[in-house]
Amino acid sequence: MTADDTAPDWLQTGYDSIWMPYTQMQTAPLPQAAVATRGSRITLADGRELIDGVASWWAACHGYNHPHIVDAIQGQAAKIPHVMLAGLANEPAFTLAARLPRLLDLPGYRAFFSESGSVAVEVALKIAAQYWHNKGETGRKKFLSFRGGYHGDTFATMALCDPVDGFHAAFQGVVPGQLIADLPRDDASAAALDALLAAEAGTIAAVVVEPIVQGAGGMKLHAPDVLSRLRHLCDTHGVLLVFDEIFSGLGRLGTMLAGQLADVKPDILTLSKTLTGGTLPLSATLASDAVFQAFQSDKLEHCLMHGPTFTGNALACAAANASLDLFQDEGRLAQVQALEQLLAPALAPCRDIPGVKDVRGQGAIGVVELDIGGFEELTWMRGRFIEEGVFIRPFSDIVYLTPAYNIPADDLARLCDAIIKVVADWSAQFEKK
Ligand SMILES: *Cc1c(COP(=O)(O)O)cnc(C)c1O
Numbered sequence: 001m002t003a004d005d006t007a008p009d010w011l012q013t014g015y016d017s018i019w020m021p022y023t024q025m026q027t028a029p030l031p032q033a034a035v036a037t038r039g040s041r042i043t044l045a046d047g048r049e050l051i052d053g054v055a056s057w058w059a060a061c062h063g064y065n066h067p068h069i070v071d072a073i074q075g076q077a078a079k080i081p082h083v084m085l086a087g088l089a090n091e092p093a094f095t096l097a098a099r100l101p102r103l104l105d106l107p108g109y110r111a112f113f114s115e116s117g118s119v120a121v122e123v124a125l126k127i128a129a130q131y132w133h134n135k136g137e138t139g140r141k142k143f144l145s146f147r148g149g150y151h152g153d154t155f156a157t158m159a160l161c162d163p164v165d166g167f168h169a170a171f172q173g174v175v176p177g178q179l180i181a182d183l184p185r186d187d188a189s190a191a192a193l194d195a196l197l198a199a200e201a202g203t204i205a206a207v208v209v210e211p212i213v214q215g216a217g218g219m220k221l222h223a224p225d226v227l228s229r230l231r232h233l234c235d236t237h238g239v240l241l242v243f244d245e246i247f248s249g250l251g252r253l254g255t256m257l258a259g260q261l262a263d264v265k266p267d268i269l270t271l272s273k274t275l276t277g278g279t280l281p282l283s284a285t286l287a288s289d290a291v292f293q294a295f296q297s298d299k300l301e302h303c304l305m306h307g308p309t310f311t312g313n314a315l316a317c318a319a320a321n322a323s324l325d326l327f328q329d330e331g332r333l334a335q336v337q338a339l340e341q342l343l344a345p346a347l348a349p350c351r352d353i354p355g356v357k358d359v360r361g362q363g364a365i366g367v368v369e370l371d372i373g374g375f376e377e378l379t380w381m382r383g384r385f386i387e388e389g390v391f392i393r394p395f396s397d398i399v400y401l402t403p404a405y406n407i408p409a410d411d412l413a414r415l416c417d418a419i420i421k422v423v424a425d426w427s428a429q430f431e432k433k
Contacts, residue, residue, distance in 0.1 A: 006046040008033055022167070029379070032386065037064030040407045042391055053392040053401045053415045058215065058247055059278030061364075062326050063404040069277050072322035076315050085113075085312035093312035096320050100286060103324060104256050106265060108289035112304070113282065113312045117246040117272035118152025120283035121208070124268045125156055126306055127287055128206035128240045134294045134302050140205040144179040144196075144239075150216035151208060151244050160208055162217055165396065179204070183222055184229040193229075197237040206240040206268070207233075212258035212362070215247035218396050219367045221360060224262035231264045240267040240291070246283070250274040251327060251405055253363035254336045267291050277323035282316035335405045336364045342409065343401065346416035353424050355432025357397075366401040366416070368423060370394075373430055381426055388418040399423060 011033045020031070033045035040063050042050045055061060062069065076092060083090055097111040112127075114120050125143060132140040145151065145160040150167075152158070158168045159175045179200065184190035197204065211227050214220045227243075234241040243266035248258035250271060255261055257269070268291060272283035295304055310316075326332060343366040350356050350368045358369040372378065378394050385392040392399060392415065399422075401415055426432070 008035075008045045011045070029383065032391075039063040039065070040404050040411050048389065050386065050389055050391040051411045051414055051418075053390055053403055055402055055404050056278050057273065058252070058402040059273040059276075061251060061274040061332070061405050062277045062323065062330075063406055064278075066277060066322075066326065068326060068329075069279055069319050069322040072318045073279065073315055076318035080314045082310065082313050082315060084309070086307065090312065090314040090317070092314050092317035092321055096284075096317045096324075099321065099324055100271075100284065103327070104269075104286075105260070106269070106286060106288075109269070109286040110289070110292045112285045112287070112306070113317065114285065114308050115281045115283065115310050115313070115316075116152075117270065117283050118154040118157045119308065120246065120270040120272055120285045121151045121157045121160070121242075121244055122154055123285040123306055124208070124242045124244075124270050124287075125206070127268055127285065127291060127304065128242065130305065131240065131291055131294045132205050134297070137202070139202050142179060142200065142204045143206055143208055144181060144200075144204055145208045146183045146210075146214075147180055148183075148214045148217040148220050149180075149208075149210055149244075150214065151210075165217060167216075183209070183226050184233065185222060185226055190229045190233070194233055194236070197233060197239065201237065204237075204239050206242050208242040208244060211243045211245060211248055211264075211266075212253055212261055213248050213365065218369075218398055219360075219365060219400050221362055224264075227259060227262035227264040231266075234267075242266055242268045242270070244270050246270055246272045250323075251332050251336050251363075252365060252402070254333060254340060256327070256333070275323065276316055276319035277326065279319045279323075280313075280316040282313065282320055330406065332405045339364045339403070339405065339407070339412070342412055343416070346413065347401075347419060349420050350423055353420075353427045353432075355427045355430070356423065364401075364403060364405055368399045368419060370397050370399065370423070370426070371432060372397040377426065377430055380429070381422055384422045384425060385418060388422060390415055390418040392418065392422075 034042050035045050036043040040052050042052050100111050101109040112123055148162050151160040155175045159178045181193050182189045184193045243259050245257055267288050269286045276282045340363050343361050347359050347366050350359050355371045357371055360367050381394050
């Protein structure tokens with residue numbers, strides 16, 4: 001695909017050299033050239049302004065360019081952008097580690113910092129595996145996760161994703177498979193999981209789950225009692241429980257953590273996307289004190305054997321501290337609860353459009369599930385949304401909104417109206433029944 005006359009030079013030149021994520025570059029249209037962002041608006045090179053419904057892969061939860069975060073990053077850049085975290089300490093990383101357990105009501109939890117969500121999950125797996133190793137239970141090397149789940153794109157995390165819908169069919173057999181089960185949504189599926197855990201006694205290091213909402217697997221929701229059942233089963237079978245809160249975490253569902261909706265605490269927890277308000281790459285793996293204690297010993301080899309170059313990056317941690325300030329100073333959770341009240345009625349008219357299978361949502365998530373015929377239909381819709389002046393990017397069989405928590409009500413209404421209009425057009429264009 002080639003650029004039109006208004007496109008900046010760097011777009012086509014760079015497109016011929018860059019490798020885009022999850023994109024069939026032979027057929028995909030050129031991406032939109034973004035030249036500025038502010039709040040819930042993205043300005044394109046040709047001067048158009050789009051209302052953003054995605055928050056850049058669900059991360060920009062305070063909108064773009066929030067001055068409090070920008071100031072924190074600029075101030076930190078002038079002092080210390082980064083120093084290595086072995087032998088040296090920086091204030092933003094240590095402050096963030098101390099704040100997270102307080103703010104998340106996880107007293108005594110330790111934070112390990114990495115740069116991406118996938119790596120945070122990898123670190124959770126390594127902590128779980130080494131926890132058992134340090135305790136002398138050397139047979140616990142497997143992990144169990146759930147159908148419909150998504151935990152990242154690196155090798156170990158791919159093995160935890162849904163084997164069919166998890167984007168990674170090309171890599172089957174390259175990584176050792178893990179155990180994939182159905183979520184314990186009812187007594188029957190809980191009994192099946194109970195039996196599986198019993199059959200695998202002594203072999204499983206940890207169970208990994210996205211609490212309340214499976215994000216990249218299609219924004220599928222489950223009830224809080226699934227988490228209570230998981231906690232109970234893991235305790236019964238002596239297995240560690242990991243909550244991957246990289247999507248659900250930090251306010252998306254109206255509580256800081258999704259696990260709080262079930263009043264369940266995991267042994268290990270991962271955060272990333274919203275951690276810096278979507279500004280800089282940063283992730284955290286938090287582990288309970290009981291887990292941490294298994295690494296305390298007079299033997300060096302009992303320490304956590306992990307250390308990314310940029311762990312505890314001072315710039316990113318300063319951005320994260322500023323982002324946490326905003327939850328308190330600008331009442332973010334109340335804003336998410338208000339969004340939840342607006343989203344459901346605004347998207348409800350989609351139910352009457354032929355081809356719409358489900359309309360659902362929770363917190364700052366709104367989802368319209370479609371009877372999608374194939375990838376051409378997704379591409380067609382993506383183009384129509386740009387024409388409507390909004391950035392909304394349907395994938396698999398859903399059109400969704402994960403806006404900034406502080407999106408103005410007018411902008412949210414325009415996003416919802418665009419969804420109703422484009423879904424109706426799609427339904428007519430592709431003759432849905
Ligand atoms: C996005 C996501 C990841 C992976 O994070 P990256 O930063 O893309 O590596 C892992 N788990 C969940 C639940 C996610 O939504």
